[in-house]
Amino acid sequence: MNLERVLPAEIEQRSFEIIEEELAKRKIVLPEEEKPITKRVIHTSADFDYAETMTYSDHAVDQIKDLILSGADIVTDTNMALAGINKKILAEFGGEVRCFMAEPEIAKRAAEQGCTRAAASMEWAAKELTKPAIFAIGNAPTALISLYDMLEEGTYRPAFVIGVPVGFVNVEAAKELILTTDIPCIVNRGRKGGSNVAAAIVNAVLYQLQRPS
Amino acid sequence: MNLERVLPAEIEQRSFEIIEEELAKRKIVLPEEEKPITKRVIHTSADFDYAETMTYSDHAVDQIKDLILSGADIVTDTNMALAGINKKILAEFGGEVRCFMAEPEIAKRAAEQGCTRAAASMEWAAKELTKPAIFAIGNAPTALISLYDMLEEGTYRPAFVIGVPVGFVNVEAAKELILTTDIPCIVNRGRKGGSNVAAAIVNAVLYQLQRPS
Numbered sequence: 385m386n387l388e389r390v391l392p393a394e395i396e397q398r399s400f401e402i403i404e405e406e407l408a409k410r411k412i413v414l415p416e417e418e419k420p421i422t423k424r425v426i427h428t429s430a431d432f433d434y435a436e437t438m439t440y441s442d443h444a445v446d447q448i449k450d451l452i453l454s455g456a457d458i459v460t461d462t463n464m465a466l467a468g469i470n471k472k473i474l475a476e477f478g479g480e481v482r483c484f485m486a487e488p489e490i491a492k493r494a495a496e497q498g499c500t501r502a503a504a505s506m507e508w509a510a511k512e513l514t515k516p517a518i519f520a521i522g523n524a525p526t527a528l529i530s531l532y533d534m535l536e537e538g539t540y541r542p543a544f545v546i547g548v549p550v551g552f553v554n555v556e557a558a559k560e561l562i563l564t565t566d567i568p569c570i571v572n573r574g575r576k577g578g579s580n581v582a583a584a585i586v587n588a589v590l591y592q593l594q595r596p597s
Numbered sequence: 598m599n600l601e602r603v604l605p606a607e608i609e610q611r612s613f614e615i616i617e618e619e620l621a622k623r624k625i626v627l628p629e630e631e632k633p634i635t636k637r638v639i640h641t642s643a644d645f646d647y648a649e650t651m652t653y654s655d656h657a658v659d660q661i662k663d664l665i666l667s668g669a670d671i672v673t674d675t676n677m678a679l680a681g682i683n684k685k686i687l688a689e690f691g692g693e694v695r696c697f698m699a700e701p702e703i704a705k706r707a708a709e710q711g712c713t714r715a716a717a718s719m720e721w722a723a724k725e726l727t728k729p730a731i732f733a734i735g736n737a738p739t740a741l742i743s744l745y746d747m748l749e750e751g752t753y754r755p756a757f758v759i760g761v762p763v764g765f766v767n768v769e770a771a772k773e774l775i776l777t778t779d780i781p782c783i784v785n786r787g788r789k790g791g792s793n794v795a796a797a798i799v800n801a802v803l804y805q806l807q808r809p810s
Contacts, residue, residue, distance in 0.1 A: 387742065387770050392713040395739075395766050402765040430763050430788035431644065464793065467680035500605040526608075529600065550643050552615040553608050557600050575643035580677065580793045 399427055407435060417445040421570065424588035428580050437573045439563065447568040448544050448589050451518055452477050456543060458586060459509045460520045460579070461485060461502045461527045468583030469520070473590040482517075484508050503530035510540035518544040522582030525549045525558035532561045545569040546585050548577030612640055620648060630658040634783065637801035641793050650786045652776065660781040661757050661802050664731055668692050669756060671799060672722045673733045673792070674715045674740045681796030682733070686803040695730075697721050716743035723747055729756035735795030738762045738771035745774045758782040759798050761790030 390398050403426050407414065412435045414422050425434045455478030460466050466483040474481065484490055484505040494504040502524030509517065519542045521527045528547050534540040547562045547569055549555050559571045570585055603611050616639050620627065625648045627635050638647045668691030673679050679696040687694065697703055697718040707717040715737030722730065732755045734740045741760050747753040760775045760782055762768050772784045783798055 387767050390766050392707070392711070392739070395713070399765040427765075428763065429642075429791065430765065430768070462680075464677050464681040464796070467675075468677045468792075494605070498605070500608070526605070550641065552612040552640075552643065553603050554600050555643070577643070578641065578791075578793050579681075580791050583677070 396427075403427060406432065410435070412436070415440075420592055421445065421585055421588040424584045424591075425572070425581050428584040429576075429578075431576070433574075433576060434572060434581075437576065439571045439573050441563075441567075441569045444544075444568050444570050445589070448518060448546075448570070449593060451516060451543055452479060452589060452593060454516075455479050456516045456518050457482055457513065458518045458520050459483070459506075459513070460522065460582060461505065461549075462523045462579040462582075465520055465522045465579035465582045465586075468580060469586045470590050473594050474586075477593070482509065482513075484512070499530070500524055500526040502527040506530040507534070510534055516543035518542075518546065518586075520546040520548075520582040520586055522546075522548050522577060522579035523550065525551065525554045528558040528562050529554070531567075532558075532565065535565055535567065542567055545571075546582055547571040548581045548585065550577040550581075551575060609640075616640060619645060623648070625649070628653075633805055634658065634798055634801040637797045637804075638785075638794050641797040642789075642791075644789070646787075646789060647785060647794075650789065652784045652786050654776075654780075654782050657757075657781050657783050658802070661731060661759075661783070662806060664729060664756055665690050665692060665802060665806055667729075669729045669731050670695055670726065671731045671733050672696070672719075672726070673735065673795060674698060674718065674762075675736045675792040675795075678733055678735045678792035678795045678799075681793060682799045683803050686807050687799075690806070695722065695726075697725070712743070713737055713739040715740040719743040720747070723753035731755075731757040731759065731799075733759040733761075733795040733799055735759075735761050735790060735792035736763065738764065738767045741771040741775050742767070744780075745771075745778065748778055748780065755780055758784075759795055760784040761794045761798065763790040763794075764788060 422438045457479050458481045460483045466481050469481050490501050490504045494501045503526040506527050547559050635651045670692050671694045673696045679694050682694050703717045707714045716739040719740050760772050
């Protein structure tokens with residue numbers, strides 16, 4: 385197998401061309417608005433299943449763009465997603481990425497309430513945050529369930545949910561729960577997802593909004 | 598779709614049981630040594646393709662365990678993998694995780710040499726490190742190619758390579774290059790991988806070595 389000669393600056397562009405070619409081969413046509421996001425998810429996973437399972441609520445892409453442009457924060461359920469999100473571009477719009485998972489108070493509350501740290505961190509975020517927030521959930525379905533419960537109880541309403549936890553226990557059901565609500569969302573149906581996928585979705589939006597430097 | 602009632606502490610165990618059941622259904626039998634690692638990769642991706650593509654050099658699992666027990670450092674090519682690796686357990690054995698990607702000097706060298714930052718950071722690591730290192734590459738095939746080139750030139754020999762970059766340009770070829778060498782390695786053949794996968798492999802080994810607290 386031979387190495388392809390590609391300049392460092394051109395690797396990403398060449399990757400996206402290959403993704404485009406393979407989508408065409410599979411006869412998959414993605415809506416124009418959603419395309420850069422779904423393609424970046426495929427870029428980060430090399431998994432074309434996402435072309436079939438990524439699910440967007442009506443006008444989701446416009447809504448998440450508007451939120452970022454107006455300085456919304458992003459709350460994640462893992463430090464890996466926090467590490468992966470382009471914080472520099474987000475900061476240009478006035479937003480920051482928050483992850484409360486490592487707060488000592490979160491572990492304590494989770495133990496007291498018999499819930500996961502992810503669920504406790506969502507309730508914490510709902511109380512802490514003073515401006516609209518995009519929740520980018522790449523790991524814990526219990527975080528999505530906690531957001532759903534708060535919405536049902538009328539105690540908190542997330543501005544946007546990126547619902548891409550990965551795994552085997554309640555992952556599919558938690559995503560379907562979010563899809564039953566009227567919260568604007570981007571969800572990957574099924575078991576697949578991850579903090580890398582959550583970060584890729586946020587970054588795809590940020591790169592589209594990026595001001596020329 | 599109903600939510601399954603699982604206690605927070607039991608979610609991971611239940612997930613691994615489901616993975617075990619599905620491997621059995623697919624008639625996939627993993628070697629005993631490799632099983633906890635490949636299963637954790639499936640746990641982090643919900644992707645059973647890994648059961649077919651994860652590739653271990655002879656005695657790779659024993660070798661990586663010995664390295665960690667003797668205090669080897671881990672070098673990664675992304676801050677996401679750095680965020681995902683359990684640094685607390687690694688520190689118990691005397692190791693730490695290093696990622697040189699964000700060093701200002703790396704961007705400068707990459708620009709001067711016309712190579713990627715990942716490649717430049719491997720050469721930097723080769724010069725900086727004073728003890729044996731495990732290279733956990735979850736993003737850039739150019740990092741693997743750089744390690745291969747240094748080995749060929751006789752300028753540096755990594756103690757172990759986890760070769761799981763993801764993507765479309767030279768990813769498969771770079772992994773095959775590493776598999777032609779005599780460096781002990783764990784490689785995921787094909788396009789798939791990622792910093793989450795790199796972190797999962799390291800963590801699977803760490804959890805097996807973990808001293809009871």
